Structures are given as structure tokens and as C-alpha cells.
Amino acid sequence: MRFDASSHRCIIVIDQHLSPGLAMNAASVIGISLGRLTDNLVGHDLHSLDGVVYPGVITAPLPVLLASGAYLRQLHQQSSEDAALLAMPFSALAQSCKTYDEYGERISTAPSDQIELVALGLMGPKKTITRLSGNLKLYR
Numbered sequence: 001m002r003f004d005a006s007s008h009r010c011i012i013v014i015d016q017h018l019s020p021g022l023a024m025n026a027a028s029v030i031g032i033s034l035g036r037l038t039d040n041l042v043g044h045d046l047h048s049l050d051g052v053v054y055p056g057v058i059t060a061p062l063p064v065l066l067a068s069g070a071y072l073r074q075l076h077q078q079s080s081e082d083a084a085l086l087a088m089p090f091s092a093l094a095q096s097c098k099t100y101d102e103y104g105e106r107i108s109t110a111p112s113d114q115i116e117l118v119a120l121g122l123m124g125p126k127k128t129i130t131r132l133s134g135n136l137k138l139y140r
Contacts, residue, residue, distance in 0.1 A: 009129040026119035065136040088121035
């Protein structure tokens with residue numbers, strides 16, 4: 001996907017029952033993954049007056065919102081049915097693993113309907129993202 005800040009929106013939705021530490025972990029992992037998957041999401045490097053380089057950051061606001069686990073699953077289902085949306089699901093299973101290899105082994109033997117989602121990154125047309133997330137509270 002190629003991100004266009006004038007027509008796209010990007011959000012991260014966190015399970016409202018996740019502890020702050022696990023919520024920060026989930027948001028960080030999703031942010032890194034979305035940045036890797038999406039062209040034009042991260043802006044170019046910037047320089048201060050005295051020449052210090054500040055690497056590019058996301059080119060649009062990135063609200064972190066709260067939802068129930070059931071709504072996370074619903075959002076994930078809806079996003080998988082809409083080709084205009086990019087979804088980055090993040091599971092409790094991922095957070096319970098010590099290595100990526102362990103995660104790969106465990107997720108490959110788990111049916112998707114039994115994988116608990118703890119967070120979801122969503123990106124797509126502004127109107128669609130707003131319709132799906134407009135009623136969610138901001139993580140504070």
C-alpha cells in the first residue's frame with residue numbers, strides 16, 4: 001500500500017484490558033510493521049538549524065485507541081473483507097513468545113479463531129477508518 005496523508009488514515013487499536021506495558025509493546029510492534037509494509041508512511045529525514053539529523057517520522061497523526069477484544073476481532077474480520085484496508089493484527093500469542101522462531105512454531109499450529117488479538121493496526125481510506133473507529137476512546 002502507498003500511504004497518502006490527504007486521503008488515508010492510520011490507527012492502532014489496543015485491547016482495553018491490556019496492561020500499559022503490554023499495550024506499549026503492541027503499539028510499538030504494529031508501528032514498526034506498518035512502517036515496513038507501507039510506502040510513503042514515513043517522511044524524509046529533517047535537519048535542525050545546526051545540522052542535527054532527525055530521521056523521518058510518520059507523515060500523519062497516529063491515534064492509539066481502545067476497544068474490547070470482541071471488537072478487535074470484528075475489526076480484523078471487516079478489514080480482511082475490504083481490499084482497500086491494510087490490517088496488522090497482533091496477538092497475545094506473539095506477546096507470550098521469547099523468540100520469533102517460537103512464535104512461528106506456535107502460531108503455525110493454532111487455528112486463527114483461537115488466536116486472541118490484543119491489538120490491531122489499520123490503514124486505509126479516511127472515511128472507512130473513521131466509520132470503523134469513530135466511536136472508540138483514545139488511549140490515555
